[in-house]
Every structure is written in structure tokens, then in C-alpha cells.
Amino acid sequence: MSNMNDGLQARLQREFDYLHKHPEISLQEVETTKYIAELLREVGLHPITFEDMTGLYVDIGGGEPKVGFRTDIDALWQEVDGTFQANHSCGHDGHMTMAIGAVLLLKEMDLPGAVRIIFQPAEEKACGAKAMLEKGVIDPLIYLFGTHVRPLVELQDGHHAPALYHGAAKLITGTITGVEAHGARPEQGINAIEVAAALIDALKRIWISPNESASIKMTQIQAGGTSTNIIPGAATFSIDARAQKNATMDRITAGFHKAVEAVSTLYGASIETKVEAHIAAARVDSDAQEIMRQAIIETVGEAHCAPAVVTPGGEDFHFYAYNKPHLKTTMLGLGCGVTPGLHHPQMTFNQEQLPVGAQIITNAIRLAYKRLEGSERA
Structure with missing residues (x-):
């Protein structure tokens, strides 16, 4: 895999371990927000938090951001080994880890414009995207990417999809x-x-x-x-x-x-x-999907690029394009062998795919800006 080193992989494993062990349910992601904000400040960035809600966002690079990536940060409340507790059984700990990896990679790149990384609360309650929309966080964006780990019944471990058609x-x-x-x-x-x-x-x-x-x-x-x-x-x-x-x-x-x-x-x-x-059901933009497909191929090769996945589950991410139809969106489906399945209290997956996902996301953001530059010249 290009542009990835052992140091970054070890760093992302540490971040995942911390996030996995400190889950917080929807709209109560207080410590998660603080942890990510401090991490971003430590690498020289200036995250924006909110006085009246959890979650945050950060811009990398100069100028107004036209390309963004969104991750969810909340956990589920479910019974685990006889005790009800917050539990990351939907992969949001992995999604945050990939977002952090993309941040670290993007900081080392010379992009023509800013990239906005959004850490959204309350995906599981289907109200986090609406809250971010009301804050105007999405307003300047043309492209917005997301990601979700996929169960083994949908994608083989190491095979990744350029779009998820949630219902x-x-x-x-x-x-x-x-x-x-x-x-x-x-x-x-x-x-x-x-x-x-x-x-x-x-x-x-x-x-x-x-x-x-x-x-x-x-x-x-x-x-x-x-x-x-x-x-x-x-x-x-x-x-x-x-x-x-x-x-x-x-x-x-x-x-x-x-x-x-x-x-x-x-x-x-x-x-x-x-x-x-x-x-809302997925409103996948064909241009964004093609960019994600190219990013997957650049990162892991065409043999590991799977077709788009049609899945009966739901995702709050799609509410962004539902409310802003001009927004070009798609979600990376990360094939990481999720078993027994999403929302199972003992859900697990191959964490070695998280740095791969971070690289795919970074490549998609770079390709999106390349596409924007081409359209402006035309």
C-alpha cells in the first residue's frame, strides 16, 4: 500500500484501542469530542467545537473547503455479557480511526484547497447529520465522502466498495x-x-x-x-x-x-x-462514486475493488445529500471481515484494514480536488 508506513499504522492502532475502550452513546460523546479535539491541536490544527452539542470539525489547508470527509463518533447502548453499556458494535471507533489517519496523511500533502474533516455525533439516533446541517458545517462543500465497515456477508476482507446504497x-x-x-x-x-x-x-x-x-x-x-x-x-x-x-x-x-x-x-x-x-436512502453521486473507485484502485489495486453494495440498513450520512441535492456524496464500503455482524455485542473486524481505509479516503480527497481543478480549467 502506497504512502503508508509502520509508524502511522502503529499510531492508528493506538487510537483505535483508546476509542474502542471509551465508547459514548449518542449526544453524550463529551469525552470523545475532547479527546479528538486535543489530538488535532497536538498536530497543529484548530478544531471547531460547539457550546450546545458534541462533535467537531477541522479544516486542513488554506481557503474555503470544497471537499470533506465525515465520520460518526457515537456508540450503541446494548447488553454485553449480561450488562447494558455503551458499546462500539457498529464500527464507529474504526471510522474515527480512519478519519484520524486521513488527517495525518493530509497534513503532509500540498492540496490546492482546504479539506474539512467532520466528526459527527448521534448517527445512531439519526439526528447528527441534521444538527451539522443546521450549524452550516456542510455549506461550502461540493464533495463529501464517508465510510462504513462492512460485514463479511457483503464484502470479502480486503475488498472495498466505492458506494453503499443504504435504504x-x-x-x-x-x-x-x-x-x-x-x-x-x-x-x-x-x-x-x-x-x-x-x-x-x-x-x-x-x-x-x-x-x-x-x-x-x-x-x-x-x-x-x-x-x-x-x-x-x-x-x-x-x-x-x-x-x-x-x-x-x-x-x-x-x-x-x-x-x-x-x-x-x-x-x-x-x-x-x-x-x-x-x-434517508442513499443519494450516491456518480462522479463521487467514480472518484472513490479510482482511489480504491490506486490504493489496493483493481482486483480488490468490489462493486457498489446495496444494503437494507440505514445511515444518517445520506441525510446530507437528501437536504442538499447538489452535494456530491458517496460512502466507502470497507471490506474488513465484520463478524458475527453489525450491532452484534461481540462484533469484531480486521483492524489492519483501517490504515488502508485512511489511505483510500485520502486518495479520494486528492482526486476530488483534481477533478475540481479540471472542471475549473474547462
Whole structure:
């Protein structure tokens, strides 16, 4: 692998070990933010932090940045060996390590413009990208790259993909308000459980093309108390919706609202709903994908460049292009043998691929600036 030395590989291994052992959940990445900011200052950079949120960003080089790279910094909250705790089982510790590697490599390069490296909080809660957008962090950028470690079932260890086509996801919560009544007189009440059952049935009537991948289903419901002879008048529920494309998600959402209206009218119940999280499907730019493909080939050779990966999971990264359609984005899929799988409490992967990922990202940023220079001359 070009431009990589043993010293940098050892440095990145130390950074990964620290980040892996100090996970913090979404919007609580206080020490992680401090650690990265101090690291950046130690190498002569000037990171920008926020008074009202975690996360940070830093510019490398002079002028206004046109090319950027974003990493996520939060961990999951899950049960590990019988104890609930923060846990890096989605690879964000590895993503941060690659970002740090890219920082160290970029500092030694003579680029025609600044590069913005973004350390984003709260990817797992699907609100970190929105927060960064509101701060204006993305505004000057033309290209924005990201990365994600991939499970072995998607990519072989050492084979890397120039794009990840994640799907869209929505988490919707709701409240049903009916009328309580005596179990002997159900006609005097509005049974919230029956309303929920009707809504579940209505969700099955939301039709989409069989050529499109999508689903919508109720995943939580709570209703009734300890007495079995009372018609329950209230219930809360959660809906999980998935679609491979944003347009399909729009159709599913419209169908859901029609189902809610129809069921509430039929039963005379009130159904209030709220979108708790929205993850946009990938909007991969063909130009950015080609740049990433070239970067992979430059770094590890064409034989190790895999096709783009279509995956049913979601990624907050894609919210950037969803809100700024002019932004040229793609995500590097790092083939590093993730097993047993993402979000498994014992997830592990080949950490030797992290310096490779840092080099690929650095090459992609250099090639993006080369592409911009070419377009300006034209």
C-alpha cells in the first residue's frame, strides 16, 4: 500500500484501542469530542467545537473547503455479557480511526484547497447529520465522502466498495385514544387494542410494486392495565418503515397516513402520530462514486475493488445529500471481515484494514480536488 508506513499504522492502532475502550452513546460523546479535539491541536490544527452539542470539525489547508470527509463518533447502548453499556458494535471507533489517519496523511500533502474533516455525533439516533446541517458545517462543500465497515456477508476482507446504497427508514410512534368501558358492555367503549389491530391490518393493504423493496409494520404496542374486565381506552405503538428508495418511502408514508385516517374514522378513535427518526436512502453521486473507485484502485489495486453494495440498513450520512441535492456524496464500503455482524455485542473486524481505509479516503480527497481543478480549467 502506497504512502503508508509502520509508524502511522502503529499510531492508528493506538487510537483505535483508546476509542474502542471509551465508547459514548449518542449526544453524550463529551469525552470523545475532547479527546479528538486535543489530538488535532497536538498536530497543529484548530478544531471547531460547539457550546450546545458534541462533535467537531477541522479544516486542513488554506481557503474555503470544497471537499470533506465525515465520520460518526457515537456508540450503541446494548447488553454485553449480561450488562447494558455503551458499546462500539457498529464500527464507529474504526471510522474515527480512519478519519484520524486521513488527517495525518493530509497534513503532509500540498492540496490546492482546504479539506474539512467532520466528526459527527448521534448517527445512531439519526439526528447528527441534521444538527451539522443546521450549524452550516456542510455549506461550502461540493464533495463529501464517508465510510462504513462492512460485514463479511457483503464484502470479502480486503475488498472495498466505492458506494453503499443504504435504504430509507422511519420510526413512527403513536397514541390511540378511545373510550374505556366495562368488559360486559364493550359497545359503550372504543377498544384501543381493536383499533391497533385494525391499523396493523390496514398496514398490510399498503401496496407497492413487487420490484421495490419496502416494509412497514407495528413493532411495539402497549395497552390495558392489570384488570382484565376493562375495555382499554388508550394505547401507544411504534411503527418501523423501511424502503430501498426515498420515493418508495414517500409512498409508504402516504399510505400510512391514509390508513390512520381510515381506521380512526371507522372506530371513532383519535390516533396521533409522530416521526421520531427519519433516515434517508442513499443519494450516491456518480462522479463521487467514480472518484472513490479510482482511489480504491490506486490504493489496493483493481482486483480488490468490489462493486457498489446495496444494503437494507440505514445511515444518517445520506441525510446530507437528501437536504442538499447538489452535494456530491458517496460512502466507502470497507471490506474488513465484520463478524458475527453489525450491532452484534461481540462484533469484531480486521483492524489492519483501517490504515488502508485512511489511505483510500485520502486518495479520494486528492482526486476530488483534481477533478475540481479540471472542471475549473474547462
